Amino acid sequence: MERFFKSQKRSNAGLGLFGFRRFFIAVSLMSAAIFATYAISTNASVDDLKNSLQQQLDGIQAQIDQYRAEIGEAQSQTKTLKREIQLLDAKKKEMELQVQQTQLVLEQTKLGIDEKNSQIQGEENKLDRERKLLAEYVQGIYEFDQESMIELIFSKKRLSDVFSEMSSLEAMQKKTQETIAQIKTIKVNLEQQKEELSQKQEEELQLKALQEIQRASLKIQQNEKSNLLTQTKGEEAAYQKMLTKAKANATAIKKQMYLLEGVGLSMTLEEAYNHAKFAADRTGVRPAFLLAVLKQESSWGTNVGTGNWKKDMHTRDQKAFLQICDELNLDPDQMPVSRRPSYGWGGAMGPAQFLPSTWLSYKNEVGRLTGHNPPSPWNIDDAFTAAALKLANAGANQKTEAAEWKASMVYFAGSNWGKAVYSFYGDSVMDLAALIQGQLDIMLA
Structure with a gap:
């Protein structure tokens, strides 16, 4: 039972x-x-x-x-x-x-x-x-x-x-x-x-x-x-006179200020060219193109260089940032980074506005090219060289208009560079590069 x-x-x-x-x-x-x-x-x-x-x-x-x-x-x-x-x-x-x-x-x-x-x-x-x-x-x-x-x-x-x-x-x-x-x-x-x-x-x-x-x-x-x-007061003669004067005044062009507004960095165009040439000689990137990219990256960022790593930087980058500061024997609380905008995160460093994790991926090659060990994202030559390396890796060292346009797009949009909406960025960089190249041609003549 x-x-x-x-x-x-x-x-x-x-x-x-x-x-x-x-x-x-x-x-x-x-x-x-x-x-x-x-x-x-x-x-x-x-x-x-x-x-x-x-x-x-x-x-x-x-x-x-x-x-x-x-x-x-x-x-x-x-x-x-x-x-x-x-x-x-x-x-x-x-x-x-x-x-x-x-x-x-x-x-x-x-x-x-x-x-x-x-x-x-x-x-x-x-x-x-x-x-x-x-x-x-x-x-x-x-x-x-x-x-x-x-x-x-x-x-x-x-x-x-x-x-x-x-x-x-x-x-x-x-x-x-x-x-x-x-x-x-x-x-x-x-x-x-x-x-x-x-x-x-x-x-x-x-x-x-x-x-x-x-x-x-x-x-x-x-x-x-x-x-x-x-x-010009709308007069053709005044416009032509203005063009002639601009072409003839090489000394004024040399002393013209090259501003990276966002990072609070200013220098004469001649000084900027020397830094760009330093990077160009080591990477094959055209100086005028490099100056155009850096200016475009800096000019729109009014919050660049006014932030603090603790509140403006994404947590995923903070460890890398502390490593960089430790290697350079710098106080992280005193080093400027981009302030967090109304969207996304800040935390980019120096004239080239590299994020800490990205900087570490270029650090060794930058040090080899500049002779600085370790290199610093806040050093102008190191920063310019890092930016030039990134552009060269995207094909800018071919020095053709198409290659430079694509490199500027990759620099800004990464894998999304081919989307039509980002064309504005590449077009703007190339227009600015043409303007700077014209000024450099007069200055170096």
Whole structure:
């Protein structure tokens, strides 16, 4: 009689377990179906928004291409006041469109971040469900293990019942292994989704930085036409006289100030050229191009060099920063870094604005080229050489316009360099490099 009740208890436990499992699966499937219906509806509205943004971007890109063609044609013409005014107007309109373009791409990126967060939440929900299933399987196997094989055999009236119990155990063990494998797969997917989210968040920061550059450049562009008309009073003769005077005055050009506003560094163009040539001789990068990149990086960052590592630097860079300061025997609390902006993090160091972890990856090569051991991100020659190395690694040492343009894009946007929205940065650097090269040609003649 005792064996009978024991058998009945075990049988009921097994049925209860499988009954609960069937109920659990049914609830899971129902939840998944509801979520899928909601997801389809949500995805449809998101896709509509994506398509709308892309259509707007395509239209803006077509207008930008048109203005670029006008700018290229104007630049090939003889310098006249009329041509210069037309050029400034076209550049201003192009820049206004690029500001709109950046805002639309930023909205696209935010949509991507929201989608990725939703996907991560979905994976985490799947992981939670699989873990609960695994717990049920493990509990079932545990209950089987509480009874010996002899007890199992004697508790059953027929041998087929014993085999049925054994088959159930094998099935449960198989399901346990499958669930463990599924959990591992979900974890891998989850890590991948989180990495993709991190990349999208990094791109969002790049776009916000680009917006800052564009706003500053647009303000300069708006003033340039007004200043030109004021200086020439709208007269062609006055403009030509101004050009002739600028070309003839090499001494004034040498003494012209080269400012890296963001880091509070100022020197004459002649001094800046000497530092750039020091780096260029060791890396093969054109001095005018290097000066243009460094000025572009510094000029828009009004918060550069006014921060503190403890509150403005991301925690992932703080260890590297302390290592750099320790090697240079510097007090980290006294060393200037970029202040944290309204988005992202600060913590960039010196004239070239390297983050600590990036600086460490270039440190040994910079030291070998400059002879400084260890090199310092706050030393002008070390900083210029590090920037030149980074640009050379991106192809700038080929000294072609296309290679330099690409290198400046990589310097700013990294793996996103090929996206049209960042073209503004490369174009601005190349325009500035052409201006500086013209000044250097006069100075060195």
